[in-house]
Amino acid sequence: MRQLVATTAIAAVTLSACGFVNTGEENAGETATTLTAYVSTEQNVGLEPLFQRFERKTGTTVDASHALVDELNKQLRIQLTSGTAADVFRVSPGFSSPVAAGVLGKEGELADLSDGSWTDKLPDDARALAESDGKIVAFPIGRNALVMAYNKQLFADAGVDVPTTWSEFKQVCERLKANGTTPIATAFAEGVALQFWVYALASTLVYAEDPDLDKRMMADEEDFVDNEAWREVFDKFLELRDAGYMSPDALGVPYEQGPQLVATGEAAMTLLATPALAQLAELSENGAEDFGIFALPATDNAEDTHIPTAPDFLAVNASAKNPDAAKRLVEFLAKPENVVAYADAVSTLPGLDVDLETKNPTLEPIRPYLEEGRTTAYANYAWPNGDVQQTLLQSGQELFDGSITVDELLARMDADYDKGTP
Amino acid sequence: MAGGWYAFTDWTGRRVAPNFIGVANFVELVTAAEAIAALQNTVIVAFSTTAVQTVFGLALALALHSTLASRNLLRTLFFAPALLPPVVIGFLWKYILTPDGPLNDVLRSIGLDGLARSWLGDSSLALGSVIAVVVWQHVGLTMVIYLAGLQGIPEELREAAEIDGASWWRRLWHVTLPLLMPATTITMSLTLISGLKLFDQVFVMTGGGPGYATQTLSLIMYKEAFVSGRYGYSTAIALVLTMIVFAFAMIQLRALRRFEVQP
Numbered sequence: 001m002r003q004l005v006a007t008t009a010i011a012a013v014t015l016s017a018c019g020f021v022n023t024g025e026e027n028a029g030e031t032a033t034t035l036t037a038y039v040s041t042e043q044n045v046g047l048e049p050l051f052q053r054f055e056r057k058t059g060t061t062v063d064a065s066h067a068l069v070d071e072l073n074k075q076l077r078i079q080l081t082s083g084t085a086a087d088v089f090r091v092s093p094g095f096s097s098p099v100a101a102g103v104l105g106k107e108g109e110l111a112d113l114s115d116g117s118w119t120d121k122l123p124d125d126a127r128a129l130a131e132s133d134g135k136i137v138a139f140p141i142g143r144n145a146l147v148m149a150y151n152k153q154l155f156a157d158a159g160v161d162v163p164t165t166w167s168e169f170k171q172v173c174e175r176l177k178a179n180g181t182t183p184i185a186t187a188f189a190e191g192v193a194l195q196f197w198v199y200a201l202a203s204t205l206v207y208a209e210d211p212d213l214d215k216r217m218m219a220d221e222e223d224f225v226d227n228e229a230w231r232e233v234f235d236k237f238l239e240l241r242d243a244g245y246m247s248p249d250a251l252g253v254p255y256e257q258g259p260q261l262v263a264t265g266e267a268a269m270t271l272l273a274t275p276a277l278a279q280l281a282e283l284s285e286n287g288a289e290d291f292g293i294f295a296l297p298a299t300d301n302a303e304d305t306h307i308p309t310a311p312d313f314l315a316v317n318a319s320a321k322n323p324d325a326a327k328r329l330v331e332f333l334a335k336p337e338n339v340v341a342y343a344d345a346v347s348t349l350p351g352l353d354v355d356l357e358t359k360n361p362t363l364e365p366i367r368p369y370l371e372e373g374r375t376t377a378y379a380n381y382a383w384p385n386g387d388v389q390q391t392l393l394q395s396g397q398e399l400f401d402g403s404i405t406v407d408e409l410l411a412r413m414d415a416d417y418d419k420g421t422p
Numbered sequence: 423m424a425g426g427w428y429a430f431t432d433w434t435g436r437r438v439a440p441n442f443i444g445v446a447n448f449v450e451l452v453t454a455a456e457a458i459a460a461l462q463n464t465v466i467v468a469f470s471t472t473a474v475q476t477v478f479g480l481a482l483a484l485a486l487h488s489t490l491a492s493r494n495l496l497r498t499l500f501f502a503p504a505l506l507p508p509v510v511i512g513f514l515w516k517y518i519l520t521p522d523g524p525l526n527d528v529l530r531s532i533g534l535d536g537l538a539r540s541w542l543g544d545s546s547l548a549l550g551s552v553i554a555v556v557v558w559q560h561v562g563l564t565m566v567i568y569l570a571g572l573q574g575i576p577e578e579l580r581e582a583a584e585i586d587g588a589s590w591w592r593r594l595w596h597v598t599l600p601l602l603m604p605a606t607t608i609t610m611s612l613t614l615i616s617g618l619k620l621f622d623q624v625f626v627m628t629g630g631g632p633g634y635a636t637q638t639l640s641l642i643m644y645k646e647a648f649v650s651g652r653y654g655y656s657t658a659i660a661l662v663l664t665m666i667v668f669a670f671a672m673i674q675l676r677a678l679r680r681f682e683v684q685p
Contacts, residue, residue, distance in 0.1 A: 073648075098434070191631060252519075
């Protein structure tokens with residue numbers, strides 16, 4: 001008997017030491033003080049120090065993991081279905097993927113954040129994407145914009161200034177080309193950079209002129225193929241290709257080489273999302289001093305130019321194990337000083353309209369656009385499903401290499417649009 | 423078993439019960455342009471890798487089944503790529519094949535500028551480039567299977583043919599190749615099956631592009647499930663792919679076994 005007791009005691013101690021046996025005390029502690037988060041690798045750069053501050057301030061442990069956006073999107077859907085998703089996670093805006101705020105909001109997977117103290121500071125375009133069925137279900141930790149980055153030295157060598165109209169932009173390209181430089185680095189191997197061109201041109205040509213177009217398209221009153229503005233987007237894109245302003249063999253150039261070509265002076269400009277400016281600075285010999293940014297013009301009236309912006313969302317799991325702590329974390333991140341700290345850390349724009357200013361001088365040229373409200377959301381966020389974007393990525397490559405026409409591409413996008421939200 | 427059911431539903435991976443939609447997923451698979459392109463590419467990849475890899479693997483095995491002093495080193499070098507994960511190979515060749523990558527640099531440095539191409543960015547070359555990389559990686563495995571087969575052929579059979587005055591070519595055609603048929607059956611079956619399932623290298627090197635030029639069934643199966651959230655349709659693709667692999671493998675196995683002979 002004594003031997004049995006001794007054996008049982010040793011086994012209990014051993015299992016406990018190995019972590020196989022949880023005491024009630026440990027379980028209670030874990031639910032009360034641990035919060036799980038699953039964010040993108042890009043977000044993690046800015047969030048990690050803020051999570052640490054939150055931990056110090058509240059005593060709540062933030063158990064955060066991160067993955068690249070593509071990977072995160074794939075895993076999150078499975079985690080939600082299997083009930084293993086984190087308390088706080090990144091969601092895409094609109095209906096752009098199966099884990100976008102609009103899709104998950106409709107499914108009831110996201111907690112209602114409408115009573116947050118920060119909701120009155122939501123920029124208009126972010127608010128539209130953060131809402132689902134009249135409730136705020138996502139918090140914009142940052143706000144990305146699509147901008148044209150240019151190599152200052154190459155511009156100086158060619159004797160050109162930053163263009164403000166479409167005609168000036170083409171003249172700049174022509175001068176750079178005549179000077180022996182590839183005017184625009186276009187790394188279209190994966191299609192990601194190609195879609196940026198579509199969103200940047202559509203911001204000015206489509207949505208600035210006709211902000212209600214998506215509502216009419218949703219109501220089946222309009223489509224891509226019959227919309228002249230959408231046709232103009234692709235016509236202008238092809239105009240640059242045909243003039244020889246883009247990288248030769250663009251469809252074979254991987255996405256990551258775009259900033260690299262500008263940093264090394266092999267190309268003068270590249271269109272990118274603001275978080276990629278940090279990468280461009282790292283690659284450039286003198287950091288951020290070597291390059292500048294401007295908004296891509298699309299008409300001959302500089303006042304028409306708009307820039308596409310995209311909120312970078314976090315959401316709270318409707319089935320969070322610790323919903324109160326999750327909402328407290330969002331409140332903490334929404335404090336003006338934390339909004340600005342995050343924006344500075346990841347070279348992006350503040351997610352909320354806060355009074356504090358960021359310390360990133362690189363973004364100064366686009367500040368007037370934000371202050372004057374000359375921004376629109378990325379076009380794909382208002383599309384009803386992710387398939388329209390996938391078709392743009394793949395058929396857009398076919399358009400670029402001349403395999404299909406603009407009409408064929410727009411018709412394919414219409415076909416996917418008509419599938420609606422799954 | 424569950425997959426068999428989900429293939430007939432509109433399952434989106436959500437926590438709601440999927441709806442039964444009959445054969446709609448299968449109809450889409452045989453009518454959607456993207457799926458048809460993927461099916462064609464899958465068949466092209468499977469048959470070309472099988473043919474090219476078998477011929478080159480056999481040639482390497484014959485060349486290295488000799489008294490050559492460096493044969494063991496060469497066998498190791500040719501077999502080494504087969505030991506690396508396909509994803510690693512994909513990233514390596516994606517870099518080598520970029521327009522300003524090492525391959526074009528070498529071509530330009532030896533005056534062959536005209537041959538420098540956008541190997542993965544040109545839709546007429548991309549699928550061929552992927553096939554070449556797949557063959558490069560796995561030809562060593564085919565070589566090893568053939569070497570094992572060659573070592574199992576009794577030397578006296580070849581010597582007898584040689585004494586009878588048969589040329590090298592006639593000895594190869596009438597003695598070696600018939601006795602290598604079991605090895606041929608194994609290597610062709612394995613290559614055909616892996617060609618039909620090809621995913622990793624395409625995913626890493628081209629993502630199915632440019633456009634749909636290198637799209638394969640495995641790739642659209644993955645995209646439909648994990649990018650578009652159409653798990654029902656994706657399961658239907660998986661089911662069809664399984665049936666295609668099974669059918670091709672059985673036909674090939676039966677056809678090749680008829681030619682097998684014992685020493």
